[in-house]
Amino acid sequence: MGARLAHKVMSTRNLRIDNATYWSDSKTVLQWLTMDPRNFHQFVMHRVAEIPETTLVVQWRWVPSKLNVADGATKITDQTQQKTWITGPGFLKAESSHWPTTTKQESFIDTSEIRKHVMTTRSRSAVTFNAHYFSNWRRLYRAVALILLFVDRLRARHASSHDDGPCEQGEDVTFIAFAEELKALSVGAAVHRGNRLVGLNAYLDNDGVLRTRSRLNSIDIAEDAIVLAPGCRITNLIVRSFHEKYHHLAYETAINDIKASFYISRLRVLYKSVRVDYFGPLLVNVGRRKEKRWVAMFTCLTLRAVHFEIAHSLDTSSCIMCLSNFMALRGLPKEIFSDNGTNFKTTEKAVREELKNIEHDKITIKFDGIKWRFNPPGAPHMGGA
Missing domain, CATH: 3.30.420.10 (Ribonuclease H-like superfamily/Ribonuclease H)
Incomplete structure (x- = not known):
């Protein structure tokens, strides 16, 4: 209210005011004016943020409570303050060097109005992401690479004091579609008869990726193909990337190129369904x-x-x-x-x-x-x- 009143007076036309000084007997409030108002609760934050809009922090000074004539309107005292209420305390007529100052730097800061940030954490068994958010395979690939790079940097930073353990696999449709097969292969068991992977010589590599051994394995010219679920969004994006690579032509060439790196059941049916309309x-x-x-x-x-x-x-x-x-x-x-x-x-x-x-x-x-x-x-x- 004092800052608003002073701003209103100083904005009056034909009234020249070179400087203004604001007095407060609250050392806590004077400390708040030097702090970021966003750190306070809402009530204090709005009021502390408004004061610097019309005043400067250096214009605010401390006055002892005994010399604060503003208390005469709210506190009962034995002394009559009629004179000082009109003219103000006597030190105002002296030089500014004789004005009251704090005797020592206040080290105590009132934190009762400072907003407290509570951080909660919870453990998850796997890192999940929404593959449907991405429109093509390259963007999804780059996003996952950035996530893994970020995780590696965090672990490197905390390696001296923490042991986070192995990285959990991301959960997508492929892991859900082959959950039973992955569980059996992870313990070294064979896939039971009648399973869709029984004739593929499927296995888990050192990174936990489901692969299938083919005849190319005997001549060691390429890595084993990665098994992908046909109904997976990631599978669709990979097939679409090959489709765009060959400019929607060279049908058999694109199919063979996909088979060199991935095994996808009913691949030809999936490939025919991938088209670019616009x-x-x-x-x-x-x-x-x-x-x-x-x-x-x-x-x-x-x-x-x-x-x-x-x-x-x-x-x-x-x-x-x-x-x-x-x-x-x-x-x-x-x-x-x-x-x-x-x-x-x-x-x-x-x-x-x-x-x-x-x-x-x-x-x-x-x-x-x-x-x-x-x-x-x-x-x-x-x-x-």
Whole structure:
């Protein structure tokens, strides 16, 4: 209140004030003004943070409680303070060198209002991460590498005083899918008859990775293939990376390249299901955060002209909006050729079933007269350009 009142007076027009001094008989408050207000509880934090906005810390001085005339309004005393209440204490008329000061540096700090940080820890049997958060294999690989590097640095820092033991394996779909097989192989037992790994000569290497011995093991030219579960997100990202490596062509070459490092059951079925509908994702700035966007590419099969549209996501709504934006600039196409992407299929179905009129965001889009043709499944070369 004192800082607010002084600021109001000093802001008055035609009133010149060169300096101001603020007095308090609370040494605790004077200590608080020299500390970071974020360390206090909410009530004290807001008030301590407001004072430096209009005053300087050096302008605050200490006054003994006996000379503090402000106490006359709240404390009962035997002495009359009518004069000092109006004119202030007598030392104010003297030079600043004669003003009261603390006799010694206060070493005691009142910590009753300082916010206490309580840290709790709990042990976990394994480190988990969400593989579905990553859109491609390279980003997932780099993220896991950074985590392992961070863990190694922490252990190196505490190696002299702590023994953390061996690193726990991360829990993903592969370990869940082969939980029974991993448990048997870890104790040296054989996989029972009828198991899906019984004919693969599966084993656990020194790092606990499930591998399978093949005929290449006899000539020692390559490492044994790593066994991956076909329904795992990580498996899907790895297959997609090979698919993109060969630019969605060279089907058999990509399959053989995958088999050189990984064993995936029903690999050909999985590989056919991996397609790139749009190119992307691209990271764009939205305010202070980054979001993923895709780009839909329209190619004229007559003139080879190319048109790009930004897609907010891979859903049907974004596909319809990209198509409507394209037609708004280029006109209504007679035929559309595309692969068998899910978003393309559902868009074509919506166009056909809604009588060629779709209301999207209160805008009626007319698709009457368009013939939508899909390429044969598993034939990306049918896309022409």
